[in-house]
Amino acid sequence: MDLHTPVCDLLCCDTPIVLAGMGGVARSELVAAVSEAGGFGFLGMVREAPGFIASEIEAVRDRTSRPFGVNLIPAATRPDLLAAQVAVCIEARVHAVTLFWDLARDAIARLRDAGVLVVCQIGSLAEARVAQDAGADILIAQGWEAGGHVRGQTVLAALLRDVVCQIDLPVLAAGGIVDGAGLANALTMGAQGVVMGTAFVATEESFAHDYHKRRIIEAEADATVHTDVFHVNWPVGAHVRVLPNSVTRGARGDPFFHATDIIGAEGERPIQLFSTDSPLRSMTGEFEAMALYAGQGVGRLSSIVPAGERLRDIAGQAKALMRPTGRAEPLTGRASIELSSPVCYGAHANPTYMGFADRDELAADLNLLLEAKHAAARVAARLVAEASDPELRNLARTIHANEVKWRGVLFDALVELKVEPSLKVGGFYDNATVIKGVEARLAFLGRGEDWVVRKLRVLLPRVADDRLHATLHQMIEAQQSMAACAQDTLTRRGGRGASAAGAASIARDEVGPAA
Ligand SMILES: Cc1cc2nc3c(=O)[nH]c(=O)nc-3n(C[C@H](O)[C@H](O)[C@H](O)COP(=O)(O)O)c2cc1C
Numbered sequence: 001m002d003l004h005t006p007v008c009d010l011l012c013c014d015t016p017i018v019l020a021g022m023g024g025v026a027r028s029e030l031v032a033a034v035s036e037a038g039g040f041g042f043l044g045m046v047r048e049a050p051g052f053i054a055s056e057i058e059a060v061r062d063r064t065s066r067p068f069g070v071n072l073i074p075a076a077t078r079p080d081l082l083a084a085q086v087a088v089c090i091e092a093r094v095h096a097v098t099l100f101w102d103l104a105r106d107a108i109a110r111l112r113d114a115g116v117l118v119v120c121q122i123g124s125l126a127e128a129r130v131a132q133d134a135g136a137d138i139l140i141a142q143g144w145e146a147g148g149h150v151r152g153q154t155v156l157a158a159l160l161r162d163v164v165c166q167i168d169l170p171v172l173a174a175g176g177i178v179d180g181a182g183l184a185n186a187l188t189m190g191a192q193g194v195v196m197g198t199a200f201v202a203t204e205e206s207f208a209h210d211y212h213k214r215r216i217i218e219a220e221a222d223a224t225v226h227t228d229v230f231h232v233n234w235p236v237g238a239h240v241r242v243l244p245n246s247v248t249r250g251a252r253g254d255p256f257f258h259a260t261d262i263i264g265a266e267g268e269r270p271i272q273l274f275s276t277d278s279p280l281r282s283m284t285g286e287f288e289a290m291a292l293y294a295g296q297g298v299g300r301l302s303s304i305v306p307a308g309e310r311l312r313d314i315a316g317q318a319k320a321l322m323r324p325t326g327r328a329e330p331l332t333g334r335a336s337i338e339l340s341s342p343v344c345y346g347a348h349a350n351p352t353y354m355g356f357a358d359r360d361e362l363a364a365d366l367n368l369l370l371e372a373k374h375a376a377a378r379v380a381a382r383l384v385a386e387a388s389d390p391e392l393r394n395l396a397r398t399i400h401a402n403e404v405k406w407r408g409v410l411f412d413a414l415v416e417l418k419v420e421p422s423l424k425v426g427g428f429y430d431n432a433t434v435i436k437g438v439e440a441r442l443a444f445l446g447r448g449e450d451w452v453v454r455k456l457r458v459l460l461p462r463v464a465d466d467r468l469h470a471t472l473h474q475m476i477e478a479q480q481s482m483a484a485c486a487q488d489t490l491t492r493r494g495g496r497g498a499s500a501a502g503a504a505s506i507a508r509d510e511v512g513p514a515a
Contacts, residue, residue, distance in 0.1 A: 002423055003183075003315055006404045007138060007170040007192035009381035010117060011096065012067045014038035015315045016193025017183065018140075018172055019200050019307075021045070021071020021098050022148065022293075024280045028056045030205040030307055032063035037308035038315075042098050046073040047233070050084040057092045067385055069096035069119070074104035076234050076276075082107065090114040095385060098140065101151065101235070103127070108134050115393030117384070121174065121195075123152020125162040132167055137397075139167060140195050143175030147198040147241050147295030149234070149276075150175075150226060157189065164190035178297030180317020187318070198295040199314070203307040209279035211287040213304050215243050221299025229255040230291040232275035240276070243292040247274065252289060263289050356464040363419040365459050366410055368426075369452060373407035375426035376448050379433075379441065387438045395489050396438075399445055402482045406475055413468060439490055446486035449479045 005016045019026055019034040021042030031041030043060065045053045053070065060068050070089050074082050086107050089097050096117035099107060103120070111118050112135050120131035121140035128139055141163045143156025152159065156175040163171050173186035174195035186194045201208045202216045225248050228239050246252050252261075255274040264271035264285015271277050271285055279287040305313075357365070380400035387393040414421040428448055435441045456476045463469045 003187070003318060005170075005187070005192040006377070006407075007172065009377050009400065009404065010138060010170065010384070011040045012381055012385045013040040015311065016172070016187070017311050017314060018042070018193060018195040020148070020174065020195050020197035021069070021100075022197050022201065023047070023071070023073070023276075024278060025197075025201055025206050025208045026071070027207040028059035028063065030200060030203065030207065031068050032060045033203070033205045033307040034200065034311060035060070035066035035068045036064040037311045039311045040068065040096075042069045042071045042096075044071050045085065046071065047077050047081070048085070050081075050088045053085060053088045054092060057088075057094060067095035069098060069117070070094050071098040071100065072107070073101050074099060074107060075101040086110055089116060093388060096138075101149065101238075103130055103134055105134050108136065112137075113390060115384075115387065115390040115397070119172075121151065122163070123150070124154060124159070125166060127151070128163045128167045132169055136169060138170045138172065139163065140172045140174050141191070142195075143173070144226070145176030145241075145296035146174055147201075147224070147298075148293040150239050150241050156186075160186070160189045160191055176296035178295075178300050178314075180314050180319075180321055182297065183314055183318040184321040187322070196314075197293070198297055199301060199310060200307055201293070202301050202304050203310055204304060205307050207281050209281055209283060209287055212279045212292055215292050216294050216298055217301050217303060219243055219294060219298040219301075222296070223298055224294050224296055230274055230276050231255060232260060232272050234276050240291060240293060241295060243294050243298070245288050245290075245292060247289050357459070357462040359417055359419070362459075362463070363414060363417055365455070366414050366417075367419070367422040369455060370407060370410040370414065371422050371424045371426035372428055372448065372452055372455075373403055373410060373426075374422075374424070375429035375432070376445060377403035377407055378425060378429050379445055379448075382433075383438055383441060383445075389438070391489065391493075392438050392442060395442060395486060399442070399482060399486065402478060406478065409471060409475065413471065439493065442486055443490050446483045446490070449483035449486075453479045453483070 003015055008014060008016050015038045017039040019031060019039060019041040022044040023046035024044060026042060026044035031043050034041035043056050072085050094116060096119055097111050098119040098121060100121040108118050117137045118135060119138040119140060120136040121142050122128045122131055123142050131139060141159045142151055143159055144150060144153055145156055156173055160173055170192045172193045172195050173191035177194045177196050178199040183194050198216060200206055202213045223243055224241050225244050226239055226241050227248050228237060229247055230240050252273060261273040262270045263273045264283050266283045271283060273289060276291055278291045278293050377400060380396050380403055383396035384393060384400055387396050411421045432441055432444050435444050453476055456472055460472055463472060
């Protein structure tokens, strides 16, 4: 049972488990551990100096060659500092940037133009729509159960239901998820993966102070409180979810009228009472009175373990849970698929007339095309990660989106035929990986589209069902226009890659064996 979803291709990770970009807590050691284990880590860099961000990026790269991202909070950052932070992310070619709290259109545009994947964490359907319009590539739907700052007022299940149905972007689920059951649930509800904060605070590599980690693993279920008392450094009215302490009980005075005492230090920097700082390894002071961020999953965490172990355990539990019954579909992340659902392409129930393909023949052809799409999506995802030139990166991203879309269409068609869609990756992937150079591989992808078009043209006259026929016809047009777009770009740039790929095996009509 593979947990791989399309967002894994976008993020270039194996498992759809994402480490939340937790300010102070998610530093290089933790981010590297999560990405190295097959997940995707975000450095929590809210308000950090550009030099520090650059050195943390380097530190992750010293530990792992896997992709990772950076988290920034525009609402809690001076505009000039935010601009400099964005510049560092672009300069360092980080794979993705998450933005949270408010929507920073300028930052999104700059990042996207530079080919950086933009992830927006949202707390409502309205916010999701705005983020989609502003150009986000991926959304994180944050439920009310979440630890740390909580943007909305809707519980995760309700938010996911709305966002997955109404927004045309990959969605990750966040809030109270700490185990395989949470991951399996999220996938079944249509998320393509999960973002976890609290579960990774309680790991060996997290930069949280041991006091914070201990409080998390000792907490009972339902221990957390949702409050606005930790407000210094953030926009007024922002709510957080924390473990209860003297501040949330009101024993430290009125947070909005009381003079702000100093309760700790991080080097030269004083830590104020009521500030959003949580206890870190690098701090001293009254940890009990700091913001002890934790989500509603705390009651199910009972040990501090290496982050890779936590990630692997969660993935293993989810796989075990999803195997025996209807499982979340691993490719589209959509709700569980029941292969005994009614056949919609009804003409194929008894199709052996007029030369139409029977159901088995149709299934074999659709699965071959599906395997080619798995392969092409992976090749395109790798190109997104590898291309340093923004134009080529954007082209790779467009091709990737196209591959993912048509892969989903083929998958759905097979399900409607009551046939198990293939999870194999076509041999095109192996053929592509030996081609040197981003432009050459992009050209090879374009020729892959030609191969798909040829196969579809042969299949189309044999498809009896009108609706499937129309769908495959649309697919031919989309493939052709994608191939033309890739060809135009590469020709304008000098056509070097196109001729290199022309010599490759795809020209001989080979997709190779499925791997
Ligand atoms: C200690 C801690 C710090 C956090 N800091 C940030 C942050 O700096 N930026 C951000 O986008 N989200 C932050 N969050 C929220 C996460 O992005 C995410 O929504 C949340 O952790 C999900 O809920 P969970 O903690 O129950 O897994 C933080 C969460 C925690 C627990």
